[in-house]
Amino acid sequence: MNTIINPVLRGFNPDPSILRVGEDYYIATSTFEWYPGVQIHHSRDLVHWRVAARPLDRPSQLDLIGNPDSGGVWAPALSYADGVFYLIYTDVKSRTGAFKDTPNYLATASSVEGPWSDPVHLNSSGFDPSLFHDEDGRKWLLNMIWDFRKGRNPFGGIVIQEYSAPKNRLVGPAVRIFAGTELGYTEGPHLYKRGGYYYLLTAEGGTKYEHAATLARSKFLFGPYEVHPDNPILTSLGRPELPLQKAGHASLAETPAGEWYMAHLCARPAAGRFCTLGRETALQRCRWDEDGWLRLERGDAGQGREREEGEEAGGSGASGPAVPRELVRAPDLPAYPFDPDPQRDDFDEPRLGVQWNTLRIPPSTDWLSLDERPGYLRLKGMESLSSKHRQSLIARRQQAFRCEAETEVEFEPAHFQQMAGLILYYDTEDYVYLRITHLEGAGRVLGIIRTKRGEYDELLEAEIPLPDTGPIRLKAAVERVSVRFFYTDPESDWKPVGQPVDILHLSDECAVPLRFTGTFIGLCAQDLDGTRKAADFDYFEYRELQGETDESSRSAMR
Known part of the structure; x- marks a missing residue:
């Protein structure tokens, strides 16, 4: 059996947005102040990955001159509909103090390899935007909203607004659909539809060692959203022995055989709590339970370990947050290796x-x-x-x-x-x-x-x-x-x-x-x-x- 060895994208490849189109899988990751903007990796077996595209490769798409350290391209989101790839991204121009300047853009292409269009400015109300393509053909932009006002939670929740492809702009009002949970720092929204429910997957807890992924669902696009009964569905918090820390900021993809995988951010400490390789990308195999909730295949919604011999379900391993694993069972797909990167x-x-x-x-x-x-x-x-x-x-x-x-x-x-x-x-x-x-x-x-x-x-x-x-x-x-x-x-x-x-x-x-x-x-x-x-x-x-x-x-x- 093939095994996914995490991280699948090693060294500074954070905020993964995973997408399947036909037999091809893609993961887009953040690049911040580094040029070209956005890395898109490609795989056909979820085991082997290569850099397939770096879409933002000219100043008309991305002007980073003067951007702060760790500004620039945050949390790109890759999606596909009607023969078109959509890339949503934030170009952070300021990130300290009360205010954040976070223009959000959309670029498109008929092929991941490009050429990619010059971007369209969508809004600047917050960061981590993504685009949801509903079954009726309508398209919806989601992002967290930044609330700088005194006494307010600056992570002001997740807002949604319709995007009109013919008009190439947002239309209608922006509506807050999710305030977040007690974990706080609600960001990184991705929306999916399955079995009559809208599932909203967000990052929470901040992107340090408290990082987590939260899942909520609703029968209606605008909510109200019910939070997963065992929230968070993914975190490394409280498990310092795990090789993958900071787990959170996740997205989902389904294989042609109906298997589900979660791509998420993680980091490996070099010593103590210092992660010199930066934040990386890992994969976890998931399943849907009989109540229609997503759970990690290993660890259920428990502490992320398999039960000890003789331990009954519902024992000490059946409470607390789920955690990532270093080795993950790969889907039943033919191996698709690429030539090794030249040294x-x-x-x-x-x-x-x-x-x-x-x-x-x-x-x-x-x-x-x-x-x-x-x-x-x-x-x-x-x-x-x-x-x-x-x-x-x-x-x-x-x-x-x-x-x-x-x-x-x-x-x-x-x-x-x-x-x-x-x-x-x-x-x-x-x-x-x-x-x-x-x-x-x-x-x-x-x-x-x-x-x-x-x-x-x-x-x-x-x-x-x-x-x-x-x-x-x-x-x-x-x-x-x-x-x-x-x-x-x-x-x-x-x-x-x-x-x-x-x-x-x-x-x-x-x-x-x-x-x-x-x-x-x-x-x-x-x-x-x-x-x-x-x-x-x-x-x-x-x-x-x-x-x-x-x-x-x-x-x-x-």
């Missing part, structure tokens, strides 16, 4: 590979080139790592607790304001950077700079002198809670740079207010003098190492 990029293609992301801006020839020097990635230095506007940085998700990344760079800085190298990046407040620069009287040098909770530091007692010219190889070896850097020229052995550096600050949990992304590993260049000094990178290699301590890192089927 090495020699920058020989005319475009960046699908693994690469940029910050707030798309790749463009004014700062990135793959053809000015064939076989090399040329990055022209722009703004500092503190900038929320235009950085010369490309990066990929860190997806395993133990991994290595290396590159070879040619860069001849003229002064200290010019830098280039290899970076572990969370956001403008937290990163660790092995960079080449220039010092007066010393010439070209190598050192480590770190920003932790916004505090800048230089970690070496003295910068390492380098030859004035020639390529330098750089490597980062990540061991769960730390990174060790190395360097060499192409003819020599690797030499360490300083001591291992703690990287637990590259996590959601290390800052107030809460953040929402994960660690990226990549290449960057800065020129604070404004002359766009270029660095040429010959290759980039990312390797996940054997010996991961958690089963969820393995990709083979059982």
